[in-house]
Structures are given as C-alpha cells and as structure tokens.
Amino acid sequence: MNRDAEATRRRLLRAATEEFAAYGIAGARVDRIAAAAKSNKAQIYHYFSSKDGLFDAVFDAMCRETVDAVPIDPADLPEYAGRLFDSYEARPWVQRLATWYRLERSGSGAPIPVVMQSNAAKIEAVAGAQRDGLLPTRFSAEELLGLVLHLSGFWSSNTPELDATLAGGGTARRRKVVTDAVAALIAG
Numbered sequence: 741m742n743r744d745a746e747a748t749r750r751r752l753l754r755a756a757t758e759e760f761a762a763y764g765i766a767g768a769r770v771d772r773i774a775a776a777a778k779s780n781k782a783q784i785y786h787y788f789s790s791k792d793g794l795f796d797a798v799f800d801a802m803c804r805e806t807v808d809a810v811p812i813d814p815a816d817l818p819e820y821a822g823r824l825f826d827s828y829e830a831r832p833w834v835q836r837l838a839t840w841y842r843l844e845r846s847g848s849g850a851p852i853p854v855v856m857q858s859n860a861a862k863i864e865a866v867a868g869a870q871r872d873g874l875l876p877t878r879f880s881a882e883e884l885l886g887l888v889l890h891l892s893g894f895w896s897s898n899t900p901e902l903d904a905t906l907a908g909g910g911t912a913r914r915r916k917v918v919t920d921a922v923a924a925l926i927a928g
Contacts, residue, residue: 749787751777756784756798761833764840765795800854802837807858814869817888817926818919824892825918829911835896859885875926884926891921 755776759768770791774781788794810823828835867881875884890897895914898906 748777748779748783752779752784752787752794753798753801756794757802757833757837760795760798760840761836765792765844768795770794796852799837799841800852802831802834803852803854803858805831806834807854812862812865814865815874817866817875817884818922821888821892821922822915822919824889825895825915828893828896829915832896835893838893839897887925888922891918891925894918894921 752773755773756768758776759773763769768791770781770784773794774784777783784791784794788797806824806827810820810827813820862885863881866875866885869875870877870881870884879887894917895903
C-alpha cells in the first residue's frame with residue numbers, strides 16, 4: 741500500500757472511530773465518516789468492504805492498541821486494573837465502542853481473534869499466579885480476570901443517576917476505588 745493509501749486508510753479509521761463511538765454501528769453513516777476523513781464512500785468500501793467491515797477494523801485496532809498499551813501483570817492485578825482505568829480515561833471512546841459492540845454484535849458472529857488470544861494469555865497468566873500462590877483460587881482464573889476487567893471499567897458503565905450520587909474526588913479518587921476494589925477482591 742502506498743503512502744497516500746495508508747494515510748487515507750488511517751484517516752478513515754480515525755473518523756470511523758469517532759462516528760461509531762457516537763452512534764454505534766447501526767446509527768453510523770458512511771457519508772459522515774467519508775466527509776470527516778476528507779475521503780469518499782467508495783474508499784470505505786475499497787478498504788473495508790462494508791460499514792460492518794469498517795467497524796471490525798476500528799474495533800480490532802482499538803483492541804490491539806489496548807492490549808499493547810496495558811499488558812497484564814498478574815503479580816499486581818490492582819495496578820493492572822488501574823492502568824486499564826487510566827487507558828479508558830485517556831481514550832473514552834474505548835468503552836463506548838465496547839458498549840456498542842456488546843449491544844449490536846453480541847452472539848452475532850465469530851469472536852475477534854486478538855481479543856480471544858489476549859484473553860487466553862491473560863487467563864493463563866492469572867492461572868499461573870494462582871498455581872504459584874500469588875493469587876487466591878476462590879474464583880477461577882477466567883472469573884477473576886472478568887472481575888478485574890469489569891472493575892477497571894466500572895465508572896464508564898454507570899448510569900448518570902448513579903454517577904451523580906458518586907460525585908466528588910475526581911479521576912484520582914475513581915482510580916483508587918478501582919485499585920482498592922481489586923486489592924480487596926484478591927485479599928487472602
């Protein structure tokens with residue numbers, strides 16, 4: 741792919757990330773994506789085949805970026821959850837895309853390979869730490885990983901009404917709640 745084609749593809753992915761985060765898959769419009777990317781709809785179909793293909797590319801890139809930026813440390817799951825929280829704070833569209841994915845794609849297709857591979861590696865890391873006595877075994881490795889992942893995204897999944905009752909403390913306090921909750925989860 742030449743440089744211009746790569747630049748067009750990157751612009752389309754950036755514009756699509758914003759569009760899908762705001763409107764989901766069904767509500768996103770390829771004409772708005774093309775206009776925001778200073779491209780055209782034909783380019784979207786050329787590079788990604790369809791709007792669904794474009795969403796898949798956006799979601800795959802987001803997952804890869806998160807996996808690369810926030811590697812798991814089973815010896816320090818509270819800090820791992822804190823770094824995931826930091827990642828979500830820095831990139832708020834991540835949780836929105838994940839929510840749209842769950843709402844519009846749940847059970848509708850093949851699992852995403854990068855997510856499956858990442859989950860398998862994380863589960864094995866947690867299981868290894870459990871075998872070594874570093875983590876409790878009252879939850880399976882899969883359950884413990886799921887709880888840690890959900891706690892790291894706790895704040896972005898609340899309703900506005902619950903958020904209003906939890907006001908105060910800002911980002912630092914919210915991060916501490918996440919890390920403290922994970923620490924309590926794995927406490928002896």
